[in-house]
Amino acid sequence: MTSSSLESLGPFRQLSEGSRKLLRRGAVLVQCGPPAPILQPGQSISGAYFVVRGRLRVYAIAPDGTEATLYFISPGETCVFALNSLFNDLRYPAWVQAEAGTTVALIPGPVFRELFQKEPSIQDVTVRALSTLVFRLMEELEEVHAYKLDQRLANLLLIHASAAGELAMTQQRMAAHLGTTREVVARLIREFVAQGYVETGRGVTRIKNADGLARLIAASA
Amino acid sequence: MTSSSLESLGPFRQLSEGSRKLLRRGAVLVQCGPPAPILQPGQSISGAYFVVRGRLRVYAIAPDGTEATLYFISPGETCVFALNSLFNDLRYPAWVQAEAGTTVALIPGPVFRELFQKEPSIQDVTVRALSTLVFRLMEELEEVHAYKLDQRLANLLLIHASAAGELAMTQQRMAAHLGTTREVVARLIREFVAQGYVETGRGVTRIKNADGLARLIAASA
DNA sequence: ACTGCTGTGTAGCTTTTGGTACAGACCGCC
């Protein structure tokens, strides 16, 4: 992998100095066609990850088999889950899954550690990445305990919908994201449809009244 | 505050090099008698915190007023909540409260940033602290979605009980910790008493059968 | 002893969420 081909990638140009340095040194590109599992709990980490295109989903699986998304890692973000394990010699405690068409740059552990020692810009990138992750996790934890499922579902629809107000996601996946079951999602969506907030189709949900959803989320009860 | 008096403090001797360097440079000790709020959401951070004695509790408050503990910071740990805001110029999104008898060392923001640039040992301390926090938050998030309240309460009792199997904590505080209400805690504890797992007293809960509680937690249902 | 405060015990009801079960719709493929 040369730096020129890396630089030809879309988001690369907007990256910080630290991120570019990371990628120029020993990064190996990994492409995913279909959604694919990358890490399982207990697996040791072979390096630091950097999302070039697509998205990674980090999630937990309960003993009864239900999933729940912990957080996402979007393009241009250093993949912090690796850093934890790289520095603390801990096993990673969650599953990681790449969405379809995701490209990930893998920086070998020793290379990353060496760069982290020498380069202030890479320290900066690292701390920012961890810091952002902490915020994201705190937000998620707060959301889980402060909001009811209908509000969290409304939020999911608003946040993840395309500009055209469409969300291409099955109810099964929404349920997995929220840590609940498909039936519950279907019931809540039925209510949204009755209120005229959304329309449903196979594998897609269209938002018809974003304000209505927003008001639902804001309602304190 | 001189380094000699800092070193006289109990946990100080076991600290890492980075932590000691942090404390020798411009740390201001802050003592708390009774439990006291330290930070409120939106408050900007004046420096990095380091817990010398006692414990900090970081928690969220839902619109309806119920609290939920996000994580604790124990003695000898760099207080990472500050680092987020120090590096990202973000406001801190949660409340922080010091338990009774807590001593916190406050390192001014500029001093910390300067040390972070120069000292590898301080970079190390910082990354470890953030990393640990990420793990703690992930664990908590997983627990919230994978376990029921009775299991989480049993876990709370086991984790926070003294060596003698006593937990000096009112049910109100347990409820705030778990993000629920006192009545629910009372109901669950009643069940524990009926099973012979615990005994209750005013402001204290005594564990009589730790194995029973442990089995309850392990039960997949 | 009286009072007030804080903490616990309990009952009953409502809401929310989860679990089971099944019917039907859409889609691609042979």
Added chain:
DNA sequence: GGCGGTCTGTACCAAAAGCTACACAGCAGT
């Protein structure tokens, strides 16, 4: 067209958790 798989719709019941209301117990101060 027929078939199998995936996705959605829905009805019903069960469990979990929250809400309200109130009684009482321990403790401190006057």
